[in-house]
Each structure stands twice: as structure tokens, then as C-alpha cells.
Amino acid sequence: AQSVTQPDIHITVSEGASLELRCNYSYGATPYLFWYVQSPGQGLQLLLKYFSGDTLVQGIKGFEAEFKRSQSSFNLRKPSVHWSDAAEYFCAVGAGGAGNMLTFGGGTRLMVKP
């Protein structure tokens, strides 16, 4: 069975600083990988996804993520954080079969200092 670990429960960065959120997954084959963002009281919005091909993927709101098979990682990055990026971020892995249900990491709460 697949699993996802987000080692950082909370991260605080200053506005304008760079950001990296870590995600490690466990899955037997090539996974479908996703990053979602959840603002307080809101649903989940897809930031970006990786299925195959180029291991550096671009998403919305200036985010990118890099798939590293050797490290079983899919870290999310942003070069310059804005105050509006403060939210909860979830990494997820989806298996191709069995309904393609997503397994989520525990989430990382991002706080942005002015």
C-alpha cells in the first residue's frame, strides 16, 4: 500500500523568502503525485501534478515541484513567498488502479511573516 510523509508539520517563512515543502512517498511503481493547497475553511485546490516525463513540473501560483525517484521525494518549491500563500499544503500519491484513490500526507501548515 502507498503512503506519504510530510516531515514538517509547520513552517514559517518571511514574505519574499524562498520556500521548500518536503514530501516523501512509498509506492511500488511509478506513482501519480500531487500537491494540493487548502486555505482556512476551504476545499482543496490542485497546485500541480506529476505523472511522467519531465521531473520538474510547474504549477499554479508560481509553485513548482521536482520528482526524484532515487529519493522517493516530490518536494514543492516557490522562489518568493507571498502573504497569501499562508495555508495548509498536502502532498498526495495516487495509484493507477483501485479507483485511483489518493493517499495524502499529514499536511504542512505554512505561515508567512510580514
Added chain:
Amino acid sequence: DTAVSQTPKYLVTQMGNDKSIKCEQNLGHDTMYWYKQDSKKFLKIMFSYNNKELIINETVPNRFSPKSPDKAHLNLHINSLELGDSAVYFCASRSSGNEQFFGPGTRLTVL
């Protein structure tokens, strides 16, 4: 023009009651899901439903049952509500490109 909608947004009820949460998607997707987010923000899949094929997460109590009147709707019915059922429930639908689109969530509080 909301893609995935859920009603109600908030639901407060007593232990032992039976309640339903409705979900509708206007994206034309074939597969829909229910997820549960607990008080620690942990998200867990409950069900996957595709063309009358139901895949159930084995940890979900049988008090929970999804009902799909048609391809655009997947409702969640919960019998004999317990305190531990308090959570935010998210509906999602999946595109042919394997992206899942989530509804805004229903916050269920069991007293």
C-alpha cells in the same frame, strides 16, 4: 458554475441520528470520491465510485454508505451518528487525466 458542490456546508446533529450529505459535479466525470478530514487535518479516502462500481476503504464503518442516483451525484448517508464522526467530509470527482477536483467540504459536528 461550481464544479463540485456539496450541501450542506455545516451540519450539526445529535448522536444516534441519521444524516445525508449531498454532492454534485457538473464536470462530466465518471468517478467520484468521499474523503474524511479529521480534527488534525488528516485526509483519508472513504469511497471510490465509478459506474456503479463501489470501492470501499476497509476502515470505513458500515454505518457509512454512498448512494449515487446518477453519474453526477454521489451522496453520503450516515446511520447512527457517533461523536467520532465529527469531521469535514469532502467530495471529489476525477477527470480522465487523473486529476481530482474537490468540493468545498461539509463540516459535520455530532453532539
